[in-house]
Amino acid sequence: xxxxxPTIWDIAIKLNVSISxxxxxxxxxxxxxxxxxxxxxxxxxxxxxQPNTIATSLRKNKTDIIGVMxxxxxxxxxxxxxxxxxxxANAAGYKVMVMQSGESLEIEKHNLQAMVSSRVDGLILxxxxxxxxxxxxxxxxxxxxxxxxxxxxxxxxxxxxxxVDDYKGAYIAVQHLIQTGCRRIAHLAxxxxxxxxxxxxxxxxDALKAHQVPIExxxxxxxxxxxxxxxxxxxxxxxxxxxxDALFAVNDPTAIEALICIxxxxxxxxxxxxxxxxxxxxxxxxxxxxxxxxxxxxxxxxGLAAQLLLRQIKAPQQFIPETHVLDTxxxxxxxxxAKPE
Amino acid sequence: xxxxxPTIWDIAIKLNVSISxxxxxxxxxxxxxxxxxxxxxxxxxxxxxQPNTIATSLRKNKTDIIGVMxxxxxxxxxxxxxxxxxxxANAAGYKVMVMQSGESLEIEKHNLQAMVSSRVDGLILxxxxxxxxxxxxxxxxxxxxxxxxxxxxxxxxxxxxxxVDDYKGAYIAVQHLIQTGCRRIAHLAxxxxxxxxxxxxxxxxDALKAHQVPIExxxxxxxxxxxxxxxxxxxxxxxxxxxxDALFAVNDPTAIEALICIxxxxxxxxxxxxxxxxxxxxxxxxxxxxxxxxxxxxxxxxGLAAQLLLRQIKAPQQFIPETHVLDTxxxxxxxxxAKPE
DNA sequence: TCTATTTCCGATAACGTTTCCGGTAACGTT
DNA sequence: AACGTTACCGGAAACGTTATCGGAAATAGA
Numbered sequence: 001x002x003x004x005x006p007t008i009w010d011i012a013i014k015l016n017v018s019i020s021x022x023x024x025x026x027x028x029x030x031x032x033x034x035x036x037x038x039x040x041x042x043x044x045x046x047x048x049x050q051p052n053t054i055a056t057s058l059r060k061n062k063t064d065i066i067g068v069m070x071x072x073x074x075x076x077x078x079x080x081x082x083x084x085x086x087x088x089a090n091a092a093g094y095k096v097m098v099m100q101s102g103e104s105l106e107i108e109k110h111n112l113q114a115m116v117s118s119r120v121d122g123l124i125l126x127x128x129x130x131x132x133x134x135x136x137x138x139x140x141x142x143x144x145x146x147x148x149x150x151x152x153x154x155x156x157x158x159x160x161x162x163x164v165d166d167y168k169g170a171y172i173a174v175q176h177l178i179q180t181g182c183r184r185i186a187h188l189a190x191x192x193x194x195x196x197x198x199x200x201x202x203x204x205x206d207a208l209k210a211h212q213v214p215i216e217x218x219x220x221x222x223x224x225x226x227x228x229x230x231x232x233x234x235x236x237x238x239x240x241x242x243x244x245d246a247l248f249a250v251n252d253p254t255a256i257e258a259l260i261c262i263x264x265x266x267x268x269x270x271x272x273x274x275x276x277x278x279x280x281x282x283x284x285x286x287x288x289x290x291x292x293x294x295x296x297x298x299x300x301x302x303g304l305a306a307q308l309l310l311r312q313i314k315a316p317q318q319f320i321p322e323t324h325v326l327d328t329x330x331x332x333x334x335x336x337x338a339k340p341e
Numbered sequence: 342x343x344x345x346x347p348t349i350w351d352i353a354i355k356l357n358v359s360i361s362x363x364x365x366x367x368x369x370x371x372x373x374x375x376x377x378x379x380x381x382x383x384x385x386x387x388x389x390x391q392p393n394t395i396a397t398s399l400r401k402n403k404t405d406i407i408g409v410m411x412x413x414x415x416x417x418x419x420x421x422x423x424x425x426x427x428x429x430a431n432a433a434g435y436k437v438m439v440m441q442s443g444e445s446l447e448i449e450k451h452n453l454q455a456m457v458s459s460r461v462d463g464l465i466l467x468x469x470x471x472x473x474x475x476x477x478x479x480x481x482x483x484x485x486x487x488x489x490x491x492x493x494x495x496x497x498x499x500x501x502x503x504x505v506d507d508y509k510g511a512y513i514a515v516q517h518l519i520q521t522g523c524r525r526i527a528h529l530a531x532x533x534x535x536x537x538x539x540x541x542x543x544x545x546x547d548a549l550k551a552h553q554v555p556i557e558x559x560x561x562x563x564x565x566x567x568x569x570x571x572x573x574x575x576x577x578x579x580x581x582x583x584x585x586d587a588l589f590a591v592n593d594p595t596a597i598e599a600l601i602c603i604x605x606x607x608x609x610x611x612x613x614x615x616x617x618x619x620x621x622x623x624x625x626x627x628x629x630x631x632x633x634x635x636x637x638x639x640x641x642x643x644g645l646a647a648q649l650l651l652r653q654i655k656a657p658q659q660f661i662p663e664t665h666v667l668d669t670x671x672x673x674x675x676x677x678x679a680k681p682e
Numbered sequence: 683t684c685t686a687t688t689t690c691c692g693a694t695a696a697c698g699t700t701t702c703c704g705g706t707a708a709c710g711t712t
Numbered sequence: 713a714a715c716g717t718t719a720c721c722g723g724a725a726a727c728g729t730t731a732t733c734g735g736a737a738a739t740a741g742a
Binding site: 259 | 345346389391392393394395396398399404414415416417420421423424427437438439440441454457459460480483484485597601624627628629
Binding site for chain 3: 348349350360361364365368392393394395396397398399400401
């Protein structure tokens, strides 16, 4: 029963002109009589004609679609970034196709293939936490697919990258913990193969060194963004003979898991244990105690990534990869002690 | 510099066979010599050949893509549903294209056009809060596009619908407030043109009636899902001469706005004012006090919607629209008083 | 009046697939 | 020896556009 959609053929026949003329009218080409153009447009509107972008894409060899793949989007972080991407992409006449890898390398590979097969004009990508083999990505790049990486960035891949100053963010967060009197500061860390994890760890380490706080390896727990692991790690930390008096979490979801665990153990924040996160979302403001966190310009990340990608799409030959590092700042809330003066 | 991607032509020439043969090999058709098939597949793999789905879509007149449009996805509600959609869609060999309307009718229209133009095989849609004209949707349906509606559902449109038992959810939430001693219960309501808003309002009203609690019109505030309005409404309620002793919010984001407002006014929850929401997300568990809320089977909504859509796609002629109403239950947390015995 | 230019339009070949319709060769059956 | 079957393959049309090319008519320039 599916009624077929009208094509330029239908319009051409009804108006007794050629499909060339119809095509010209629809994509307002210069050499056409204003009257016939109007006739075509009127009929098109009357038939509720919608151009078949598939045919156009095949012919023009471009889809005007940019793909976005993120590990997940149930936390607000990636959705907010996608918002930023969509704004600049739509403004430039591009559509956005969103996929999620679910933190699975296999799905990432599969989705990437699908993107390549659908001939997206470019891709904005945050890799999986388990992505340690980059052949599928490099293969796509070899095919000429422009890719911009963000958030989860890795040295082995080349291409434009958008990241934030993870090192500085971690440094100032840990410094703040030290300055408010904490001495045994644990770190719920991210994956070490990713720049984001390494930089935050380094910021943590250097802040400790700079303030002559001894580094203890058993206080560094790798949670690696996997759900539930932060809770287990926190539990281990809390039952140590010499309990830490502060936690610095690699991101907010990790911090919130820790917060719940601490609360369940009947300890108070920040009196027994202070807690700082790395902001993925505005939600940290709503938990109690509200979360001290490093904030990053989320919206800007998406917009910038899209801009870089569009630039590369439009001039692929003279394009030189750029790495942008956006600034981070600390927002002090209730989960850390007030600065003593 | 963009290297062109290999086509079945390249394979055919290198192997000295026709493109028909290559095509047969790639989509393992029956009548082909196993040896030539192997040769084709080997070369395809070696060239890293990826079929051009655009050409396939044009030829086969279907894209194997289902579109999803939601009002927003920075809150966890819609992303969770999309997760459910993706699972069943991917399992059935479909890709999912996600768009958001940003609660704007204009963007909804534009995106819908884009979906129609890209010839998605079907659409799962939650309309905007300001969508009161349905011509664009009906027009798409006339073109034969199968559409399944969810969450934001409206009587004027026909097609399969997936919703939850809003009436019952609201009823039991308000009943619980009454049974824990609340007498002046305000409602932060949703838009009245949407079934979801009406049903929750009716549940609220009927619960009051059933327990002989007088209905006061000035306690019903229409926040209509717009950011910030719940806060203003709550503020108005709190400064009334005769302050309500409970709030029932149409959803959790609304409830959380109210919670913050109440907290800022120095009032305590649930002692001064009890608060209940309608669960869009698991986040209600993390705020303090944790939020009493009506829970709905979020994941199931997406999966069911996708199933209904796929069924309609595969047998459009003998398809009869179905409306599914999923069950809701109440989770009692700290934002309402404990049941008195 | 004749040529040169402009204005508008049609025919047609692509784009990369799938699919229908044949066609050849090898084989088995009478 | 003639025929029907089978197994495999190629040709070519089609999907709905865009873009190139050339041609006819109208206009301009001399």
